[in-house]
Amino acid sequence: MSILPAIFTRRSLRLDILVAFGGLLLITVLVVVFYFYHSSTHVVLMLSDDLMEQTTQTVINRTVGFLTPVAAMTAMSSRLAANKGMPFSNPAGWDRYAIQALQTYPQIAMFLVGDHKGDFLLSCRQPNGTLATKFIRRSRGRRLTTWKYWDNDFRVIRTATNTTDTYDPRTRPWYQGAEQSRGLYLTNLYIFYTGEKPGITVSAPVLDSNGRVLGVIGSDIDLHGLSTFLKSLKIGKQGLAFILNEKNELVAFPDPSRMIDRQCGDQLLCTVKVEELQIPSITAAFKEHKLSGARRVAVEVGGQRYLAAFRNFPPSLGKDWQVGVVVPEADFIGTVEKINRNALLISLGILVIAALLVVLLARNISRPILLLAAETERIRNFQLDSQLQLHTHISEIQQLQTAIDRMKASLRSFSRFAPKRIVREVVVKGQETLLGGERREVTLLFSDLRNFTGFSERTKPEEVVQILNDHFDKMVQLINQHHGFVVDFLGDAVFAVFGAPERDPDHARNAVTCAIAMQLARRSLNEDHPRTRQPCIEMGIGINTGPCVVGNMGSPARIKYGVVGSAVNLASRLESFTVGGQVLISGATRQAVAGRFVLAGPLIALGKGMEAPIHLWEVRGVVGDAAKTLPPTVPGLxxxxxxxxxxxxxxxxxxxxxxxxxxxxxxxxxxxxxxxxxxxxxxxxxxxxxxxxxxxxxxxxxxxxxxxxxxxxxxxxxxxxxxxxxxxxxxxx
The missing domain is CATH 2.40.10.220 (predicted glycosyltransferase like domains)
Incomplete structure (x- = not known):
């Protein structure tokens, strides 16, 4: 046999890995470098679009978060005034309320209250940081204006009055708008006379029980905070973000001084439109946006290309506002060439490092394979609790480890549906589970939630499932701790057996002890409902002891571990007699646990289909253990x-x-x-x-x-x- 065929027929795994990975790495690096060189500019521009999109959404979210709390507080104040009375009957209490509103919401410049008679209450900030309130009251044709100046401890430090103030809130847009709309109203943008800052007023009417307007409550919102936020945004190196209203007036701009026109004719101060901003890039971008109707536009001004994005505010704001972003294109693509050069050098370095890693991978690949083989042997012995930690980057080995982990998880899950003893025999012996059962004395426990059907009809299915899962999780834990086995979940009921599949000579005592623990746990969950926000639900439990047939039941296609016998029916019937928080046991169970529990009875019942009355006992607690005592069935009479x-x-x-x-x-x-x-x-x-x-x-x-x-x-x-x-x-x- 020649050497060349031998190389191809008996190659080492390490050589195959080196050749395959080395060749793939070389090809990959060349393709990536070539592709990156020709597409980096396009990618950067796409990223710039995403950045501007995110910026506009961030501005919208910040603006909504800036205005919404004040609107909600104003609406709440109007409802409070409707219920408690207008503040003019109790100005002292409303003084504190208005001042607290100013301290809670720094964006509020003034808090306003006016009624249908022309009475007026105002709370505002002073230049020195203190607060002041103004109260105009009409009486017998006269107007009395009272100013109160407050320190930070709600103490009046000075008072002034006059009778010449002609301010009438009923003539103001914020009052008239809320009165006409009979709902929350936002004024147009205007310049506040005090402070010379742009702002809006949000107002809400105070309605009596007949729907008549008693007055209006409003809040002046200083928009300077939005301009400060826009100034803090970093969009490229020279990008700018701004907010416009439906009249193309600047609502917020990084430089607030550009938002006010001090030479606007008869008015002392006027708002500025975007066309009057005298920033060519913004003016050109906005004009192109209006002409084309496109959200994203590109314009060229002074030999430089600019990218711009515009986005409307959601209708829930109540105003037709939009946010715009304008950024020089050079801010994004100026470093592309430098990135291309660096990418080539980095790719070559990655190629060298990757080659070394391939050598290490080929050398260490056998060790994880041996560890996986040992793990499969542990699974064969039903040792499912071990956790195999493999430090490998090989996809196939990771997939194999994942498959083994899933197999272990499947076996653990299977053991939740069937007794572990049966699952272990199937895995260890490698034999199929067969149908069959045996007669054995066991204790049966049925628990059921009271009035849960009506609750589930009034509650979303997802919430019902979550509440049931939380309940079942706690109950199953207690059943397992007391050596019981959950046979089935019947809607919101639990059917458990004690003494099977594993034999337990003390199955009756464990069942009754478990029932007490379940009731105490259910009561603890109910007491914790203010924190968990889950409903208070009561549970009844019935227990019976007797001979049953236990084992694998069903058909060859579908097998489950079951319990059959008249004792099961009696346990279910006992549970149906219970009320919330109650545990009832049969005479057979009482005889099996004699002297261990505090019992009340006997209670005599004759159920439908029963030939003779049955004697029941109510479990009150464990003898000698006050901590395991159930509350009375009817407490607090x-x-x-x-x-x-x-x-x-x-x-x-x-x-x-x-x-x-x-x-x-x-x-x-x-x-x-x-x-x-x-x-x-x-x-x-x-x-x-x-x-x-x-x-x-x-x-x-x-x-x-x-x-x-x-x-x-x-x-x-x-x-x-x-x-x-x-x-x-x-x-x-």
Whole structure:
């Protein structure tokens, strides 16, 4: 055999890597350098477009953020005045309110209030940094103007009055505009007489219950802050950004002194239009923009090319404003040639460095392959918790590592759907899971959220799923900690078994302990709802112990671990008897945990389809452990001064009886009541109670009998409206 064929048939991996990567790197570097040389200018201009686009959006966002809070505060102030009364009846309180508004929003130059009578309240900033308020009040045909000057501690340091002030807010555009629009109104741009700065006024009407205008509240917004922001923007080396209104007047400009015309005829001060700015590049760009209607334009002025971009403000601003950006093209492409030279040198350096890296890669490629082989052996032994960290830049090895990680994640996920013991046997033995089961005594636990169906109908599906996931996550953690196994999720209910798949001689005790922990955890989640903003949801739990068939069930195409038997049905039935926060256990479970828990009972119930009554016990806590004690089923019962007459109707299945029976409430709490009636009510019987309101109306409350006293019954409220809850609070007050 010749040497040449041997080289091609038995090449080393390192040689293949060196030749392949070396050749590809050389070709890549040449192509990149050539392409970069011919396209860099185009790329830079595209980037300049993106920069100007981002700049215009940034200016819009800053402007909206500059104006919106003041508009919201002004609208809120008008509503406050409508509810609490115009400030002229309590000028002292509104003085503080207006001054606090000025201190909170530095962009507000003046806070204005005027009413339909011509009375006027003004708060403004003084040149020395202090604040002043002006109050004009009309009385018996006379006008009295009072100025108050305040220090920073809200103390009046000086007062002045006069009767010659002729200012009438009703004649001003900010008042008339809000009065006519009957909503939030923004004036046109004008120059503030005090301060000689451009600004606008945002105002809102104060409406009475009949829609009549009682007055108008306004805020003068000093736009100088926007000009300061535009000055801080760096757009190339010489780029400028500016804001225009619908009249082409400058709303904001990096040099505020250019925005005011001091020689404008009869008026002392006037705004400046963009055509009067005397900056040729901006004037030419704006003219081209108006003629072409294009958002992006390019113009040539004085032998230099300029790029410009214009963008309208969103309609939500309430004004037809636009922002413009003008930048010399040389600011962007002046360094392109220098970049081209540097790119060539850098590419050659990268080629040398890459060649060295290829040598190192070829030498070290065998080590990660061996590590991956060892990881697959650990997976075969169901050791899924190890984390393999490979420091490699080889794509194929990264893909292989990713595939192995996904396989481990899949096996871990599979173990969440099936018992780990079964998954481990499948992986270790390499045999398929077979159908089959065995008879075993286990403890079954059913939990279900109360009134969650109605809540889910009023809530977005995404929020419902998130709330359920948070609830299930906490409940599953507790079930796993107490050696239980979640068989299924049934809507908002959880079905768990204790004593299977893994045998547990103490399965009944673990199930009851777990139920107490679940109720305490659910209560803790409810108490934390002001922070989490999740609703308060109650849960009922039923537990039964008995023989069942446990194992792999289904069909060869779809297998799941299941539990079957009459004990399952009884556990589900016990859960249906519960109210929120309650844990009920059967007699079999009580016998299995005798002496370990504080129980109340027996309670006797006869459910639909049952041949004989069943005895139930309510779990109150763990013997000797006060921290694991559940609150009363109906907490906080308060004896009423006089029995409260109510009417009740019996509920059979899903049918509410038309006949109403007279009854009285002896004790009452937000959660339930003690009911006195001549009817012989069964424990767990559902009722509908008609509770009177304090104004003669009545409210319907769903309830369930949870206990029996010597001559009365204890009922737990299971569903009520907000107005019914207010009625209950009224009788408790």
């Amino acid at each position: 308060t004896r009423l001064a006089e029995p409260l007459p109510v009417r009740l109707r019996l509920i059979t299945g899903k049918q509410i009886s038309y006949r109403a029976y007279e009854a009285r409430l002896l004790q009452l709490s937000p959660a339930g009541a003690e009911l006195l009636t001549e009817l012989n009510l069964e424990t767990f019987a559902p009722l509908q109670v008609e509770i009177p309101g304090h104004s003669g109306e009545s409210f319907l409350v769903d309830a369930k009998v949870v206990g029996e006293e010597e001559s009365s019954f204890i009922i737990r409220f299971t569903g009520m409206s907000a107005t019914a809850a207010e009625a209950v609070q009224h009788w408790l007050a």
